Amino acid sequence: MTRFLPRPELLDSPRHRDWPAVPGPEPSVPPPLPATADVVVVGAGPAGLAVAAALWHVGVHDVVIIDRDGRPAGRFLDRIDRIGQRVLRSPYEHHPGVEGYRDCELRDFARMHWALLTAVERREVRMSQAGHRSVVPVDVFEAYCRHTAAIHGVPARLWPGEVRVLEPGPERVTVQGTGFTVDARYVVLCQGEERRAAPAGWWSGARPAAVGYWDEPPPARAGHEVVVGAGLTSAHLIHNALERGARVSWVLREESERYQCSDVNASFFRAEGRARFDNVPWADRMALMRRERRASVMFEFRPELRAAEADGRLTVRRGGEIAAVGDGEVLLADGRRVAGDHVWLALGTVPSIGAGLLPDDLVAARDGWPDLDERTLAFRAAPRVFAAGAAACMVLGPAGRNIDGHRVATARIATSVAAGLRDQAVARV
Numbered sequence: 001m002t003r004f005l006p007r008p009e010l011l012d013s014p015r016h017r018d019w020p021a022v023p024g025p026e027p028s029v030p031p032p033l034p035a036t037a038d039v040v041v042v043g044a045g046p047a048g049l050a051v052a053a054a055l056w057h058v059g060v061h062d063v064v065i066i067d068r069d070g071r072p073a074g075r076f077l078d079r080i081d082r083i084g085q086r087v088l089r090s091p092y093e094h095h096p097g098v099e100g101y102r103d104c105e106l107r108d109f110a111r112m113h114w115a116l117l118t119a120v121e122r123r124e125v126r127m128s129q130a131g132h133r134s135v136v137p138v139d140v141f142e143a144y145c146r147h148t149a150a151i152h153g154v155p156a157r158l159w160p161g162e163v164r165v166l167e168p169g170p171e172r173v174t175v176q177g178t179g180f181t182v183d184a185r186y187v188v189l190c191q192g193e194e195r196r197a198a199p200a201g202w203w204s205g206a207r208p209a210a211v212g213y214w215d216e217p218p219p220a221r222a223g224h225e226v227v228v229g230a231g232l233t234s235a236h237l238i239h240n241a242l243e244r245g246a247r248v249s250w251v252l253r254e255e256s257e258r259y260q261c262s263d264v265n266a267s268f269f270r271a272e273g274r275a276r277f278d279n280v281p282w283a284d285r286m287a288l289m290r291r292e293r294r295a296s297v298m299f300e301f302r303p304e305l306r307a308a309e310a311d312g313r314l315t316v317r318r319g320g321e322i323a324a325v326g327d328g329e330v331l332l333a334d335g336r337r338v339a340g341d342h343v344w345l346a347l348g349t350v351p352s353i354g355a356g357l358l359p360d361d362l363v364a365a366r367d368g369w370p371d372l373d374e375r376t377l378a379f380r381a382a383p384r385v386f387a388a389g390a391a392a393c394m395v396l397g398p399a400g401r402n403i404d405g406h407r408v409a410t411a412r413i414a415t416s417v418a419a420g421l422r423d424q425a426v427a428r429v
């Protein structure tokens, strides 16, 4: 039997290398946002990028992409950099792109830039070629996103802005945002996820001063940091605090930490895993989601975290249900108190499901998930509006929130949109 050995050096890819610019027209001052479009895509993260590429492949070119940051995959990369993550958790096979079209894929792209890769990174490319699990540098992923955006004409169709309201009608959807209105035939929501806030009751009034979320800047100086959360983000926060020379307390609700390569079971990235969600009763899907969407840490962190615990730099408070959070301290339900100089909250993320943009009766949320047509990923009560990314998890399974799941979602959405536009064109003749 082969034993899996965690290799911490895989986590250490260099960041912000000088990657060759993608050939193409120089960026110019963008024209004003058009008043009409066949499709408006809300969000230019990995999911929005995949949707834009898919639409390009099926011949839908009158597309407007609106994103708060106005940069392809901008928020994703900002979050990654904020916690100092250097490699993706997903392997080379999980490239942002389109299911069914053989574009230059993430691994091909890495091979084309072999000279820029370190020896460790090259070995990971070979691992992927041999069909093994592989680790992708964030640098490679960022450059690949730029490449994907450029070859599918995304920069010329991407505008910064925030979409505030969608008004679906029988023939069109009105998209209203910060100082603009676009009249679209179809809208695809690719909003991603927002950070999960602390439950009401952990503190009263304003958030205590020495308490911060994972996506906020680190404290100016803290000798003892308390990290709450069980996922990969927590592992990065612990690593960063140890690097700063701080002592760390790690508060885990579970009885033990979980180490896994991927954040969901690998079967959910394949058709047989997705089939476990197809036409299955809602309660069974909810049970699967509860079981499968649980926080875990990449194996490669295990040696560092175990060593820090053994030599006392890290104290792990396992089985700690939190009762309250105060200034730099956490009170556990069993009466234990974990005190430090700063508390980090890394409680995961919550899918954005169109609530706030669409009226509630059109989102028709159940247990926090929107009511989507399983075949097309359109909102059942607003068939001109589609959802990709985490919002599609109750159709595609837990991998719907991952880069690989976006590909599956985009294939369904692009096919439906192209067919709808064709039917309308025929009806007009």
Ligand SMILES: Cc1cc2nc3c(=O)[nH]c(=O)nc-3n(C[C@H](O)[C@H](O)[C@H](O)COP(=O)(O)OP(=O)(O)OC[C@H]3O[C@@H](n4cnc5c(N)ncnc54)[C@H](O)[C@@H]3O)c2cc1C
Pocket (backbone or CB within 6 Å): 042, 043, 044, 045, 046, 047, 048, 049, 066, 067, 068, 069, 073, 074, 075, 076, 079, 080, 083, 085, 087, 088, 089, 090, 094, 161, 162, 163, 164, 190, 191, 192, 193, 233, 349, 352, 388, 389, 390, 401, 402, 403, 404
């Ligand atoms: C730290 C971290 C590491 C991760 N690592 C991986 C990984 O290795 N592999 C993997 O598969 N997944 C990973 N994930 C999950 C990851 O979030 C998704 O795979 C990916 O970012 C989702 O892409 P997205 O486009 O759905 O969302 P996002 O990347 O969040 O993009 C959504 C975009 O939509 C914009 N937006 C939202 N609402 C509006 C609006 N109303 N108007 C205008 N713009 C709007 C947002 O500002 C954002 O720019 C990670 C997540 C985090 C937080």
